[in-house]
Amino acid sequence: MMFDEQGSADVVAASFGGTPDARLREIITALVRHAHAVVKEVGLTPEEWAAGIRFLTETGLACDATRQEFILLSDVLGVSMLVETLANRAVGGLTESTVEGPFHLVTSPERALGDTIDEVGAGEPCLVTGRVVDAAGAPVAGASIDVWQADADGFYDVQRPAEVPSGNLRGRFTADGDGRFWFRSIVPRYYPIPTDGPVGRLLAATARHPYRAAHIHVEVTAPGVRRLTTHLFVEGSPYLDSDAVFGVKESLIRPFAPVDDPALAARHGLPNPFRHADFAITVRRS
Amino acid sequence: MMFDEQGSADVVAASFGGTPDARLREIITALVRHAHAVVKEVGLTPEEWAAGIRFLTETGLACDATRQEFILLSDVLGVSMLVETLANRAVGGLTESTVEGPFHLVTSPERALGDTIDEVGAGEPCLVTGRVVDAAGAPVAGASIDVWQADADGFYDVQRPAEVPSGNLRGRFTADGDGRFWFRSIVPRYYPIPTDGPVGRLLAATARHPYRAAHIHVEVTAPGVRRLTTHLFVEGSPYLDSDAVFGVKESLIRPFAPVDDPALAARHGLPNPFRHADFAITVRRS
Numbered sequence A, B: 001m002m003f004d005e006q007g008s009a010d011v012v013a014a015s016f017g018g019t020p021d022a023r024l025r026e027i028i029t030a031l032v033r034h035a036h037a038v039v040k041e042v043g044l045t046p047e048e049w050a051a052g053i054r055f056l057t058e059t060g061l062a063c064d065a066t067r068q069e070f071i072l073l074s075d076v077l078g079v080s081m082l083v084e085t086l087a088n089r090a091v092g093g094l095t096e097s098t099v100e101g102p103f104h105l106v107t108s109p110e111r112a113l114g115d116t117i118d119e120v121g122a123g124e125p126c127l128v129t130g131r132v133v134d135a136a137g138a139p140v141a142g143a144s145i146d147v148w149q150a151d152a153d154g155f156y157d158v159q160r161p162a163e164v165p166s167g168n169l170r171g172r173f174t175a176d177g178d179g180r181f182w183f184r185s186i187v188p189r190y191y192p193i194p195t196d197g198p199v200g201r202l203l204a205a206t207a208r209h210p211y212r213a214a215h216i217h218v219e220v221t222a223p224g225v226r227r228l229t230t231h232l233f234v235e236g237s238p239y240l241d242s243d244a245v246f247g248v249k250e251s252l253i254r255p256f257a258p259v260d261d262p263a264l265a266a267r268h269g270l271p272n273p274f275r276h277a278d279f280a281i282t283v284r285r286s
């Protein structure tokens, strides 16, 4: 079979027909067909193709040990979120998942229930409480809850290594026998994804903002339970309806409600008033 | 609009709705729709997505001043050939175009009509003749014909810089007043595209060979004429029906016919017998 415009995708797909791994064959065939469809649909010119090659090359060269520009590209194209959503279709009242994001770089320090994850002390104090249960409503005693978040200026510890101790605003908690967990923190701020690389230039060229709505990352693991990677979003945050990586799901937004209760504040070691968010989490037994 | 599985492409496409440049908006919207279609069609898993990110990253990191692995990827997926074909739809008997390929790195030395481009003298001697005309059949007097080719072992000069002079098997000729050109060379061999990078691993994983059918690159330019980038393929070469970059078009294959004619050989300064290919070229006045 020789190449021509009409049959281009067929010819190339056929060349992959001998791929031993059936799954790889399926994926590459779909890739070829849709790639050729894009080129034909828009009538891609050689100059535009060359610009695309340059963009991919710069994206690759922007990657190093601490930066993954291709994941960022996948994020802003909604591909990461789509893959995550397909992998974790929430059924029967399970808590929905969302993207892990690029800031789960360091292992969160182990902390005791009720501890604060804020080692700096700047920001609006808050109490986060929650309970991990399974689909039948039974508590997942001893579940591990890993949380990490940006500070009140929108930065993660790894972005300010000179000013902030590593592990700040991160913590791993072990739920009690009733599946409950609670800890102190500050209210996170919305923040921009990195904009100083090719993906940032893409956002600028397309008049898109780089901001993520304010959130606390939450990862729940426990023996016999499917891992849940999700966010607790701050109700009222800017960008909830235009998150740069499409990570927001309605079901994951919670009020960080103001609380004026000196006795409760004192019991938790918090200044009064403070804010309080509760995150009930339902996971799937596997 | 918030993200969900059904509407994922719509939500992401809408985020690009404010792109000031209408053409960029069109291209990125098509990219988003087809990318989401691929992910859904195959049900891409997070592990497969991560493998894809790794592949793209390695492809980017393989690029440097003398190597363009993303172009190679585009080549083996038939995308380069499709873009080239769309840009140069041959109508009304024009000579078809094909990919330029990665070996047009050095400027070909100027040579006189009838000269040899073979500075080494290993291989089967051949005579290449041709004539450049326009769609009306009128000669393109003084057209510039740039040719470059692999040697009898399948290597370009730039691949063996220690053994072969730069410019070997390359030449720029100026057609005579009747649009005619002729030069001496050796019959090129088929050759593999570079296989020591990510694209080579992709070919291996998909049981595809890396070979290109034997060819001489030909680029024709002249004032008032649209540039033509094409190949002269050697009839009977292996891989004509499975060229690794899909560059072969039936209309570009020519016999390299054996000639036993001592007088003709002597006239051209060739040993007898030799081989002869004739390439009639029709270009478009612009």
Ligand SMILES: [Cu+2]
Pocket (backbone or CB within 6 Å): A033, A034, A035, A037, A038, B033, B034, B035, B037, B038
């Ligand atoms: Cu498609």
Ligand SMILES: [Fe+3]
Pocket (backbone or CB within 6 Å): A101, A103, A150, A212, A215, A217
């Ligand atoms: Fe985050």
Ligand SMILES: [Fe+3]
Pocket (backbone or CB within 6 Å): B101, B103, B150, B212, B215, B217
């Ligand atoms: Fe070549």
